[in-house]
Amino acid sequence: MLNETHDPSLTSWVTSANEDGTDFPIQNLPFAVFRMAGSDEYYRGGVAIGDQVLDLAAVASIGLFKGLAQDALNACTHEELNEFMAMGKEAWSALRLALSRSLRSGAVEEPVLESCLVSQSDVEFKLPCLIHDYTDFYASVYHAQAVGALFRPDNPLLPNYKWVPVGYHGRASSIGVSGQMFPRPQGQIKSPDDDTPGFGPCRRLDYEVEVGIYIGPGNQLGQPISIDESEDHIFGLSLLNDWSARDIQAWEYQPLGPFLAKSFASTVSPWIVTAEALLPFRERFTRPAGDPEPLAYLSSKYNSEAGAFNMTLDCFVRTSGSHEDNKVSSSNFKYAYWTAAQMITHHTVNGCNLQPGDLLGSGTQSGPEPEEAGSLLELTKGGKEPVKLSNGEERCFLEDGDSVIMRGFCQKEGARRIGFGEVVSTVLPTGSFNPHNGSIH
Numbered sequence: 001m002l003n004e005t006h007d008p009s010l011t012s013w014v015t016s017a018n019e020d021g022t023d024f025p026i027q028n029l030p031f032a033v034f035r036m037a038g039s040d041e042y043y044r045g046g047v048a049i050g051d052q053v054l055d056l057a058a059v060a061s062i063g064l065f066k067g068l069a070q071d072a073l074n075a076c077t078h079e080e081l082n083e084f085m086a087m088g089k090e091a092w093s094a095l096r097l098a099l100s101r102s103l104r105s106g107a108v109e110e111p112v113l114e115s116c117l118v119s120q121s122d123v124e125f126k127l128p129c130l131i132h133d134y135t136d137f138y139a140s141v142y143h144a145q146a147v148g149a150l151f152r153p154d155n156p157l158l159p160n161y162k163w164v165p166v167g168y169h170g171r172a173s174s175i176g177v178s179g180q181m182f183p184r185p186q187g188q189i190k191s192p193d194d195d196t197p198g199f200g201p202c203r204r205l206d207y208e209v210e211v212g213i214y215i216g217p218g219n220q221l222g223q224p225i226s227i228d229e230s231e232d233h234i235f236g237l238s239l240l241n242d243w244s245a246r247d248i249q250a251w252e253y254q255p256l257g258p259f260l261a262k263s264f265a266s267t268v269s270p271w272i273v274t275a276e277a278l279l280p281f282r283e284r285f286t287r288p289a290g291d292p293e294p295l296a297y298l299s300s301k302y303n304s305e306a307g308a309f310n311m312t313l314d315c316f317v318r319t320s321g322s323h324e325d326n327k328v329s330s331s332n333f334k335y336a337y338w339t340a341a342q343m344i345t346h347h348t349v350n351g352c353n354l355q356p357g358d359l360l361g362s363g364t365q366s367g368p369e370p371e372e373a374g375s376l377l378e379l380t381k382g383g384k385e386p387v388k389l390s391n392g393e394e395r396c397f398l399e400d401g402d403s404v405i406m407r408g409f410c411q412k413e414g415a416r417r418i419g420f421g422e423v424v425s426t427v428l429p430t431g432s433f434n435p436h437n438g439s440i441h
């Protein structure tokens, strides 16, 4: 299944792509939508290579590629990548191969393509596609157990957990790209000691370290995606911070699940790393001995052999008083109790249709160890034990001016390390957003 684009010995004539530790070697080639920062240019697709962005609209206008690769390239010239995502894996793969060959050391295309590069430090991003719908899953059993114990000490893991990939329908309108700033949400809050709720700014603002799964072609209403087909519908993965207001959540979540505690903001990284780039990092998907096997519709040979992704997820908090990124946790998507393919199949098994560019959240990706907890709620045992930051400050939950940064990468012997870049977003004081002109003051 691996092909020449995965060859770890490949190098690029874009020399920054050959540096150790770069997120964007020639084996990665992730997609984003960008323009020159501060300009009024139109947004268009781009591919990361080293510290540069290859401007796909500029490449398309040259007409360098042939056939399906050029068709796919033409679909990346718009300000949304939905059309490209809808084309499916043959088209994605044809473009990846053409880009890989023309960006390689010694490629004859170098003089032409060099004029299509811009520095990543000079661009700004928008969401990579129109996200019609956003669904958030709950795929880490370690997170489910830890949070369940805080909300329901006597009954942490509900009886459906090991049978159903649980999810809820999130809010697409408030998803922003890295750099998102939002005011601290307000809402109804009821402390355990109070008889009635009050109203005010959230006091238990939290992040969730998640993986975003972007849907490719999707399905027609009434035609489920089988587990054998589901991999073909994974366009790629990104980093996702699913912001959460824990005090609002605790009061509102029963019986219908999260609502205003989640819908005020969610932030994604600009780059989507494609499923094909992630192939070297697929791993066996297993369940602990004694746990039920997934029902037949959620089980396949490929899903068992390679359903998981070995993707490291690091999280940092930067306070307004310093510029230091204080690492608070490190986890891995491979710990997920449900795979991306199972989420897709389960989502559609009732006939529900997924559309190109839809976003699935993996749920908070906590690992088995305490330092692998993907939220402050877990790291602080429900706000009882503050996290000590390396700059000397402490946090139970986030304060105004705090930024949360997530970074991800895949690393394995015999493969070139690839990264996801980062997602950073900042909480502002309640009321700091002016709804009349959209500006932040």
Ligand code: MN
Binding pocket: 136, 137, 208, 210, 242, 361, 363, 364
């Ligand atoms: Mn979540």
